[in-house]
Each structure stands twice: as structure tokens, then as C-alpha cells.
Amino acid sequence: MKLQVNTLLALYSVLEFAADPQRHIPASEIATKYGVSAHHLAKVLAELARAGVVESVRGVGGGYRFAANARRLTLMDVIEQFEDISSSPHHDDGDEIAAAERAVGQVLTEIDQIARATFSSITIATMLKLVQKAEGRG
Template identity: 55%
Template sequence: MRLQQATRLALYSVLVLARDPTRQLAVAEIADGYDISIHHLAKVLRTLGRAGLVEAVRGVGGGYRFTGNAKRVTVFDVISLFEDVANPAPDDHDVLTPAARALGLILAEIDEHAVATFRSVSISTMLKIIERTSQRATADRSKGSEAQDSLDLS
């Protein structure tokens, strides 16, 4: 499954902001590191704002902050603001041949699994996964450098 760019930006933004709901970040700060258009991101943030997931804070030092409940809001909730994953559009070229129906069944099975997965992962769980994967990456890097050190010494 491939998510549209706006959907991915929305998820990245929610995750960056939910990490510390007391902190507000400017659009440029959120965009930092993702190589994305600030204009596009601002539009995405407005949609998130209308859904009550983020709030715009005006004035000097203003920006956006996360206002949702990270334990209750799921990845599916964010995705469904931008695309209809629960009811994917049929392929334009589909005609109801037996082969198309069979393919439709298989694709529907994949979609059902995807939706169940998105619905089951809260923003809080995503933050835990991010933390775990970062720790693993750090540990792997440290193991790699230890191995390199021992090679250098031998």
C-alpha cells in the first residue's frame, strides 16, 4: 500500500507534534528534515486543525501543537482525513469479468488487513515504535563501531 504525500505529511506532522504536546512548532520546523514544501504542509496542517488533532497558536513563537489524545487517535483516523482507505475506488479498467471479480476479492482481503492494522495502531504506539527503532539503530551503530574498533586493534 502506498499513501499519498499529503497523508504521509499529516502522519509525520502528528508524530512530531505528539511527541511533546506542550511544545508548539512552526511549519518550517516540522518541514525540517522531510524535504517538503512548506506551502503543502501548511495546507495539510489546516486539515488536521479542522479535525481537532492540532491547534494553530498565533503570534510570536506561534506554530502548531498536538491537541488530540495520542492513546485514542489511530493512524487510521489520520489517514482517513486524506484518503478513503476503507472503501478504495475500483480500478477504472475493471469490468465484471470472473477474473476481475477474483482479483477484486484478493485486493479486498489485502485492504481489510491494511485497515485493521491502521485502526489498531494509536499515535502513542507509533511513538513507542519510533523510540524502539531509534534505540535499535543506535545499538546497531554502536555494535558496528565496536567491531570496527576491534578490527582496527587486531
């Protein structure tokens, strides 16, 4: 399963907000950190706000902050906001296809199912522990 840029930005942003849930973080701060335009990131954050994952605060000292439960929110919950993850086969079952194509399609479908199951089992809280470990703090 290949994730779109917006999905990755959403995941990075959620982890940034969840790491310090009381702090209001400006979109520009995260945009700078990940090398994207603040305008582009604002579209991603607006989608996360509509989903109730973050909340937007306007004005001086404003920005976005984490609004979900890190122990319940999974990577898949975030991914589903940006990806069409319907279980679509890698070929049209109505078409006549070669046995090799059918076999490869079955493997690719199985890989997608495993990826979905994995993303569904990893919470934001678990990811925060991995981030801390990667930073040498865990």
C-alpha cells in the same frame, strides 16, 4: 493501500507534535525535516487543525501543537482526513469480468480491509514507542 504524500506528511507531523505535546513547533521546522515546502505542509496542518488533531498558535513562539489524545487517536483517524477509504471494489460488479480478474479483485479488496483494520488498531501512543525504539531510545 497506497497513501498519498499529504497523508504521509500528516502522519509524520502528528508523530512530531505528539512526541512533545506541550511544545509549539513551526511548520517550517517539520517541512525542513521531511524535505517539503512549508507552504505545502501548512495546507496539511490546516486540515489537521480543522479535525482537532493539532491546534495552531500564531505569533512569536507560535506554531502547531498536538491537541488530541495519543492513546485514543489511531493512524486510521489521521488517514481518514486525507484519503477516500470507502470500501470500493477493485472492479465494477455490474461489468462482466473474467474469473481471474474477479479473483485478483477479491484478494486486493481483502488486503485493503486488513490494512484498514491494522491502521485502526494502532494508536499514536503505540507509534511513538516505535519511533523511540527506531531512534535507539526504547
